[in-house]
Each structure stands twice: as C-alpha cells, then as structure tokens.
Amino acid sequence: MANNNSTGTAQAPSRMCxxxxxxxKVGIFGTGSYVPDKxxxxxxxxxxxxxxxxxxxxxxxxxxxxxxxxxxxTSDLALEAAKKALAAANMAPxxxxxxxxxxxxxxNYFPSTACHVQRKLGAVNAAAFDVSAACxxxxxxxxxxWNMVSSGAFNNVLVIGAECLSxxxxxxxxxxxxxxxxxxxAVVLKETxxxxxxxxxxxxxxxxxxVMIVPAGGSKLPTSHATVDERLHYIKIRGREVFKFAVNKMxxxxxxxxxHLNIPVSEINIIxxxxxNHRIIESAAEKLNYPMEKMxxxxxxxxxxxxxxxxxxxxxxHSSGRLKDGDVVVMAAFGAGLTWGSCAIRW
Ligand code: UT7
Numbered sequence: 465m466a467n468n469n470s471t472g473t474a475q476a477p478s479r480m481c482x483x484x485x486x487x488x489k490v491g492i493f494g495t496g497s498y499v500p501d502k503x504x505x506x507x508x509x510x511x512x513x514x515x516x517x518x519x520x521x522x523x524x525x526x527x528x529x530x531x532x533x534x535x536x537x538t539s540d541l542a543l544e545a546a547k548k549a550l551a552a553a554n555m556a557p558x559x560x561x562x563x564x565x566x567x568x569x570x571x572n573y574f575p576s577t578a579c580h581v582q583r584k585l586g587a588v589n590a591a592a593f594d595v596s597a598a599c600x601x602x603x604x605x606x607x608x609x610w611n612m613v614s615s616g617a618f619n620n621v622l623v624i625g626a627e628c629l630s631x632x633x634x635x636x637x638x639x640x641x642x643x644x645x646x647x648x649x650a651v652v653l654k655e656t657x658x659x660x661x662x663x664x665x666x667x668x669x670x671x672x673x674x675v676m677i678v679p680a681g682g683s684k685l686p687t688s689h690a691t692v693d694e695r696l697h698y699i700k701i702r703g704r705e706v707f708k709f710a711v712n713k714m715x716x717x718x719x720x721x722x723x724h725l726n727i728p729v730s731e732i733n734i735i736x737x738x739x740x741n742h743r744i745i746e747s748a749a750e751k752l753n754y755p756m757e758k759m760x761x762x763x764x765x766x767x768x769x770x771x772x773x774x775x776x777x778x779x780x781x782h783s784s785g786r787l788k789d790g791d792v793v794v795m796a797a798f799g800a801g802l803t804w805g806s807c808a809i810r811w
Pocket of ligand 1: 515599
C-alpha cells in the first residue's frame with residue numbers, strides 16, 4: 465500500500481539490497497571517467513534552435529556538454545573510462561572476470577557494448593553484458609556488480625556507465641536537445657576489508673514508459689522511412705512531469721538512505737546526485753535542508769549524461785579530493801522507465 469513520506473509524495477516501493485555478514489564485503493578499488501574533446505556550448509545550440517544561453521543556464525545550470533566525433537561509439541568512451549579505472553586499481557585487463565555496461569545508447573542492438581569493451585580492452589577472461597535502466601543505469605549496474613562479488617560468483621568486476629546521447633537528440637527540438645551530453649565513467653569492484661565499501665542499494669521502477677522514450681527503432685516500431693521522417697528515432701521527454709517526479713524522488717531516495725544508515729541526512733558527507741538539472745538538485749537540497757556545497761555538481765560542464773552521470777561525478781569527486789576516508793557517500797538517480805536507485809558507500 466502506498467504511504468506518504470515527509471516530501472508528501474506517494475512512495476512507490478523500492479527493492480532494498482543489503483547483505484548479512486556471511487557474504488563478502490565489496491569495495492570500489494578504482495574509478496575512471498572520460499568525456500569526448502568536442503564541446504557543444506549553449507551558444508552553439510542558439511544557432512540550431514530557438515533558445516538562449518541565458519534560458520538554458522537559468523533553467524538547467526548547463527553551460528556546455530561534450531559530444532562524440534563521427535566514427536566514435538559508446539564502447540570507445542567506455543574503454544577510456546575503464547582503462548583509467550583499471551590503472552587506478554592497479555589491475556590488468558586480464559584480471560577482470562565480469563564487465564557490466566549500463567547504457568541506453570549501445571553500439572549496436574547486439575552484441576552488447578560490454579562485449580565491444582571486452583574486445584577493445586583485451587579483457588579476455590571476462591563475461592560481459594549490458595544493463596538498461598536509463599539514467600539510473602549506473603546504480604543498477606553497480607548493484608549487479610556488487611552482488612556478483614559479494615556472492616563469490618566473481619572476484620573482479622568492472623562496472624561502466626557510458627552514453628552517446630547525442631546520437632538520440634533531435635537538434636530541432638529545444639525541449640530535449642539542450643539537456644544531454646556524451647561521456648563515460650567506470651569503477652572496479654573487488655572484495656574489501658572495509659575501504660570504499662558499498663553498504664547497500666535501493667532499486668525501484670514504475671512502468672510510466674511514455675514520460676521519456678525513444679518511440680521508434682525497437683521491436684514495437686522498427687525503423688522505417690516513415691519513423692525517420694516523423695523523427696521518432698529521437699528522445700521525446702515530458703520535461704515538466706519529469707521535473708516534479710525528480711525532485712520528490714531524489715529527496716525520498718536520500719531520506720531513505722539516511723534512515724537505513726540510521727543517521728540524519730545532515731551526516732551524509734557527500735551526495736552524488738544524477739546530474740539532471742541544477743534546479744532539481746537545489747530543490748532536493750532545500751527540501752532536505754542539506755547544504756548545496758555537499759552536493760556534488762558538474763552539470764554545467766557535461767549536461768545530463770544519463771548512465772554516465774554518476775560515475776563521472778564519482779570519479780571527479782574522488783580525483784579532486786572531495787572524498788575522505790570514512791566519508792558516507794550517497795549516490796541517487798532516476799530516469800526513464802521510470803526507474804530509480806540509490807547506493808551508499810563508506811569511503
Ligand atoms: O534524466 C531525466 C531526463 N531529464 C529530463 O527529463 C529533464 C527534466 N526536466 C527539466 O529539466 C525541465 O523541466 C526543463 C529544463 C526540461 C524545462 O524547464 P521548465 O522550467 O520546466 O520549463 P517549461 O517546460 O515549463 O517551459 C517554460 C517555457 C515554455 O514556453 P511557454 O509555454 O511558457 O511559452 C517552453 O516552450 O520555456 C520554453 N522552452 C524553452 N525556451 C527556450 C522550453 N525549452 C526551451 C529552450 N529554450 N530550450
């Protein structure tokens with residue numbers, strides 16, 4: 465039965481993943497991220513659609529985003545992030561036993577982007593598959609990787625969030641084309657004695673499938689001249705609806721995480737939210753009475769990179785020294801599906 469939390473929203477159920485002491489503790493041993501060199505600024509978008517730098521910055525906080533070059537695909541971005549994560553973990557590709565790539569912009573329908581990464585990386589001993597949960601993808605992916613290591617099924621797992629969303633953007637639709645960008649982030653998961661330990665995750669979904677969708681190109685409406693003419697192979701979003709959902713869901717995910725950690729929200733050292741819109745992050749911080757300085761934000765540089773958004777932010781938070789040993793880190797995301805998830809780490 466639905467119940468109401470302090471945000472006043474009907475609370476949809478989330479599956480909570482938590483472990484008993486008999487399973488292995490799992491930690492993040494390396495992080496990495498990569499974005500393409502090419503910058504698409506708000507000024508560039510002014511030349512394509514009826515918009516302005518002022519509108520985009522005020523309504524979203526985005527100043528610019530990265531877009532891939534011709535001939536580059538999601539696995540190329542994923543590969544670069546993976547190489548950095550492996551270097552940080554001081555591991556060779558051959559040591560990886562499983563590659564999980566979270567993406568909605570796979571190189572091909574099949575094979576999976578994870579298999580492309582495996583080949584390019586030379587991770588010859590790895591199993592590989594993709595996870596599709598849109599902007600929540602990395603939280604879903606890290607939950608899978610964590611459980612695979614925790615259960616003892618695999619020892620060394622590479623989890624990547626990677627997207628080339630520019631390939632799904634209609635650069636005649638100002639409602640969507642200003643929001644998204646390309647990029648990738650990766651983590652290496654292994655058994656830990658306690659450092660950088662994943663504590664739990666919450667996952668959820670609610671089949672509101674039309675709020676954000678690419679209508680054509682799948683089995684329901686295969687690509688045809690007509691679907692291309694009607695521009696149905698591009699992202700369609702109902703932004704205002706997502707905005708309301710996002711503020712409430714982000715607030716709820718963080719409150720739930722704090723409750724599960726048995727601490728007040730104020731004791732979370734850093735929150736790494738999905739980089740969806742600066743106003744959404746600010747509104748959630750305000751509702752939670754949580755200082756914006758402790759919210760990690762890099763949306764101004766990259767826009768919304770979907771499944772790549774949180775691992776890029778995690779890597780930047782780590783490499784910029786924002787994460788201190790023992791910090792409680794909470795990551796929270798939501799996306800098309802609708803899907804959502806949070807994950808807590810003791811750094
Ligand atoms: O990860 C999940 C995917 N992300 C999302 O789905 C995004 C979530 N939603 C949002 O971030 C915000 O809702 C948007 C940034 C998309 C839109 O901001 P808003 O404050 O909700 O604007 P709005 O949709 O209420 O539109 C306000 C006005 C409209 O004009 P009228 O009807 O007031 O005359 C829009 O047509 O702004 C207009 N507008 C624009 N104007 C200039 C919409 N897009 C643009 C634009 N440039 N790019």
